[in-house]
Amino acid sequence: MFMINKKSAASLGWRLFALSWIPFIGIFSYVFYPIEEWLPPVSIYCLVISMCLMISGIVLIVVSLSAGANDNRRIHQTGEPGQATIVSVEDSGTRINDHFVLNVGVRIAPAFGPAFETVCSQVIPIYHMAQIQKNNTVNVRYLKDTQEAVIDFE
Known part of the structure; x- marks a missing residue:
């Protein structure tokens, strides 16, 4: 059975969430492109990477909170x-x-x-x-x- 270490999951989640802001800055690279282009590919890639990191971080944080509640419930029962x-x-x-x-x-x-x-x-x-x-x-x-x-x- 796969057991989640809640501290490492929370730590990794917060780090991913913090790292998600680095590619987020790249979204604003459209200022260096001609106005005719809607959104340059660099901005789209940065948006996708940022969103993936942010969502992964939030999921890991929620999982770590859930793991803590499950541990306490298991200890209370057994x-x-x-x-x-x-x-x-x-x-x-x-x-x-x-x-x-x-x-x-x-x-x-x-x-x-x-x-x-x-x-x-x-x-x-x-x-x-x-x-x-x-x-x-x-x-x-x-x-x-x-x-x-x-x-x-x-």
């Missing part, structure tokens, strides 16, 4: 329940339906095995914001093998 202590809280700068997407650092101490720290990047509903404070204990679901976790508000 992960083991446990307790975690919040060690850090950072705003990711993203809002989804007026809810914050936070990067919450947690320390999980499983019943069997060593404790580990991980970062839960997920949408935090506004009515659960009071629970997300440093040194608070929260319920989590985690995968032992990959040490991925999500905060469980249910």
